Amino acid sequence: xxxxxxxxxxxxxxxxxxxxxxxxxxxxxxxxxxxxxxxxxxxxxxxxxxxxxxxxxxxxxxxxxxxxxxxxxxxxxxxxxxxxxxxxxxxxxxxxxxxxxxxxxxxxxxxxxxxxxxxxxxxxxxxxxxxxxxxxxxxxxxxxxxxxxxxxxxxxxxxxxxxxxxxxxxxxxxxxxxxxxxxxxxxxxxxxxxxxxxxxxxxxxxxxxxxxxxxxxxxxxxxxxxxxxxxxxxxxxxxxxxxxxxxxxxxxxxxxxxxxxxxxxxxxxxxxxxxxxxxxxxxxxxxxxxxx
Amino acid sequence: xxxxxxxxxxxxxxxxxxxxxxxxxxxxxxxxxxxxxxxxxxxxxxxxxxxxxxxxxxxxxxxxxxxxxxxxxxxxxxxxxxxxxxxxxxxxxxxxxxxxxxxxxxxxxxxxxxxxxxxxxxxxxxxxxxxxxxxxxxxxxxxxxxxxxxxxxxxxxxxxxxxxxxxxxxxxxxxxxxxxxxxxxxxxxxxxxxxxxxxxxxxxxxxxxxxxxxxxxxxxxxxxxxxxxxxxxxxxxxxxxxxxxxxxxxxxxxxxxxxxxxxxxxxxxxxxxxxxxxxxxxxxxxxxxxxxxxxxxxxxxxxxxxxxxxxxxxxxxxxxxxxxxxxxxxxxxxxxxxxxxxxxxxxxxxxxxxxxxxxxxxxxxxxxxxxxxxxxxxxxxxxxxxxxxxxxxxxxxxxxxxxxxxxxxxxxxxxxxxxxxxxxxxxxxxxxxxxxxxxxxxxxxxxxxxxxxxxxxxxxxxxxxxxxxxxxxxxxxxxxxxxxxxxxxxxxxxxxxxxxxxxxxxxxxxxxxxxxxxxxxxxxxxxxxxxxxxxxxxxxxxxxxx
Numbered sequence: 001x002x003x004x005x006x007x008x009x010x011x012x013x014x015x016x017x018x019x020x021x022x023x024x025x026x027x028x029x030x031x032x033x034x035x036x037x038x039x040x041x042x043x044x045x046x047x048x049x050x051x052x053x054x055x056x057x058x059x060x061x062x063x064x065x066x067x068x069x070x071x072x073x074x075x076x077x078x079x080x081x082x083x084x085x086x087x088x089x090x091x092x093x094x095x096x097x098x099x100x101x102x103x104x105x106x107x108x109x110x111x112x113x114x115x116x117x118x119x120x121x122x123x124x125x126x127x128x129x130x131x132x133x134x135x136x137x138x139x140x141x142x143x144x145x146x147x148x149x150x151x152x153x154x155x156x157x158x159x160x161x162x163x164x165x166x167x168x169x170x171x172x173x174x175x176x177x178x179x180x181x182x183x184x185x186x187x188x189x190x191x192x193x194x195x196x197x198x199x200x201x202x203x204x205x206x207x208x209x210x211x212x213x214x215x216x217x218x219x220x221x222x223x224x225x226x227x228x229x230x231x232x233x234x235x236x237x238x239x240x241x242x243x244x245x246x247x248x249x250x251x252x253x254x255x256x257x258x259x260x261x262x263x264x265x266x267x268x269x270x271x272x273x274x275x276x277x278x279x280x281x282x283x284x285x286x287x288x289x290x291x292x
Numbered sequence: 293x294x295x296x297x298x299x300x301x302x303x304x305x306x307x308x309x310x311x312x313x314x315x316x317x318x319x320x321x322x323x324x325x326x327x328x329x330x331x332x333x334x335x336x337x338x339x340x341x342x343x344x345x346x347x348x349x350x351x352x353x354x355x356x357x358x359x360x361x362x363x364x365x366x367x368x369x370x371x372x373x374x375x376x377x378x379x380x381x382x383x384x385x386x387x388x389x390x391x392x393x394x395x396x397x398x399x400x401x402x403x404x405x406x407x408x409x410x411x412x413x414x415x416x417x418x419x420x421x422x423x424x425x426x427x428x429x430x431x432x433x434x435x436x437x438x439x440x441x442x443x444x445x446x447x448x449x450x451x452x453x454x455x456x457x458x459x460x461x462x463x464x465x466x467x468x469x470x471x472x473x474x475x476x477x478x479x480x481x482x483x484x485x486x487x488x489x490x491x492x493x494x495x496x497x498x499x500x501x502x503x504x505x506x507x508x509x510x511x512x513x514x515x516x517x518x519x520x521x522x523x524x525x526x527x528x529x530x531x532x533x534x535x536x537x538x539x540x541x542x543x544x545x546x547x548x549x550x551x552x553x554x555x556x557x558x559x560x561x562x563x564x565x566x567x568x569x570x571x572x573x574x575x576x577x578x579x580x581x582x583x584x585x586x587x588x589x590x591x592x593x594x595x596x597x598x599x600x601x602x603x604x605x606x607x608x609x610x611x612x613x614x615x616x617x618x619x620x621x622x623x624x625x626x627x628x629x630x631x632x633x634x635x636x637x638x639x640x641x642x643x644x645x646x647x648x649x650x651x652x653x654x655x656x657x658x659x660x661x662x663x664x665x666x667x668x669x670x671x672x673x674x675x676x677x678x679x680x681x682x683x684x685x686x687x688x689x690x691x692x693x694x695x696x697x698x699x700x701x702x703x704x705x706x707x708x709x710x711x712x713x714x715x716x717x718x719x720x721x722x723x724x725x726x727x728x729x730x731x732x733x734x735x736x737x738x739x740x741x742x743x744x745x746x747x748x749x750x751x752x753x754x755x756x757x758x759x760x761x762x763x764x765x766x767x768x769x770x771x772x773x774x775x776x777x778x779x780x781x782x783x784x785x786x787x788x789x790x791x792x793x794x795x796x797x798x799x800x801x802x803x804x805x806x807x808x809x810x811x812x813x814x815x816x817x818x819x820x821x822x823x824x825x826x827x828x829x830x831x832x833x834x835x836x837x838x
Contacts, residue, residue: 012421017426029434034469092487093483
């Protein structure tokens, strides 16, 4: 048995998708770099077009590559051992995402506990405060920067709290979708998964609304380190929710098409892990960015 | 026949069928042979092809980065400004560093991992072969972007490979946006490569290849891959903050907005210190393969080698502050980082001790890989000892940002990492090509490199201790004599690598005497049981390890 399993470890033949993906990433990097230079420096150029071309090509790559994967999986080429490779690969990928967010949380903690207090004269920095910005007062959230920019605090009650509840519920519904899949209750899978997607979309809508509100009340990306950490943390989280929602939508259609069995559904599992990870990040965010 | 079966990757091996598998694990009736032409390399999913691509890419980048070092040494041959503009000089030091770290050393190790890890653990390929191709092919594009930014308006990156803020934010050219995205791609490549290595090792070991039977090259790469996944995302976050600080008005690294330029250094070195171990742990693995072979003894202290590697990896997360002793950190942190750093010398000392103990009373033959390995042990230890000097806070106040630091990290990276890569190439090249390489050329390469690299880097200790600052295109007159010799050593070391290039080209044309599957007299391990050259597909059914 085990030996059969080994013999079947599927080493794919040549594939065109990785090199397509490499060209796509090249176009995205060149495009994004030039687009940022051009848009912030008021220059003309082809950055935006290159970026869009790269994103389009990446989409083609993803569709083509996944189609290959799905066809191979559906024709029974994959073994349990390969399934473990995919699961472990996904788990390590999520770990890398954790470290990415950890760096931004680290920046937040550093600003709150070190750089802002030190600018206010804490530790051995009395003269820093005295010489650079004698009128600066160290408080968090930092609504008046040493340089004099002002902004407004985003409270945790109301919209952020609602968003927290929405995401937490979405994790529960996704979990029920997963257990329903494992017990082969197709309709229940569709309902729970559909509900999760709906909650994700609502979350994103409310998040967009919150951003507009933030800019109205003067909390902007460039309004000092409070605004910086607020927007980059929530922004990268929002990007991940967007990606997660797209993944769940793809999974929804694959459920409808009957791709998954109660035992074989790696793609579903990976998507679910990703969603729960994004959810955990939000809870951390809600706690450290909004409440504290 | 009962074999030791590793229960972690599939608990239910049938001992009878395994016997059958063991007997024909070398048979090679492939379902597809090596394809021809350019598409073989563009579309490949074969770990050997991808390993070759990585190694060639790394070598080309090594020559490109080396050419930049030649520009630096030409400018520093004499005091005064004579050949290049200071801004171009800064671009050369920056891009030389970036290319050597991300373009030469790391891809070379990944190439070796791709080639050797499946062979060493008896796996048919890497666990995720298509992703393997992707993680290679995005690299040339990343360096195309980085190198082309040199020709943009305002020039390329000129802020040092460490891209400290505010040099990379307030004072950099606009091409920094392209630098940022090229680093993102390098990071994606490294993370995907590392995931592949970890999953391959966890999931693809042949029956009986238990963790404590794995060759040390596999062990060190497993731990390296963990470090890569842990810290490359932190680098991605650092460049992202540089990007938003420069272009979108954030102030992570700007005190006027409540941030701190020192925050950049914390984030960068939280990545950067594990990164330097990423560049040395696989080297430890290589040396631990080569020394036993040519001493004709088992590696002394296998288990302690594994634990020492793990200890070095864990310590690498709590020593980053030693790069920042002069930033005005509170003194209790400086002391913490000083002692934590000194602690690294314990597991590293264990390793050096074990290599020497392996050679002790062995019947040593001084063949080319062994010569590089012994040079590694001696010269890397010199770099380690200067590292200990730098770890001492009050001493570092003197050494910081001088050529002493440059001497230190070039001893660990050139005579350390790069010598180990050369040792590995000489060690496994006959297995890859099936022919013995040109030993006369190899000896020329070794001796020319060994002499010139010390002429190049050893005097840097002296000018550094005397106070010559790094990354400056000019220097005071009293450093002129030493710098002349450093430059001569640099040019000689650079030229010596052309011998290596010639040797590799000859080897790739399959010139030379055929070798046996074992190649080296004392070589042990699965990679020496398959034919030389290694067939396009190996271990399609796994071997049994007892």
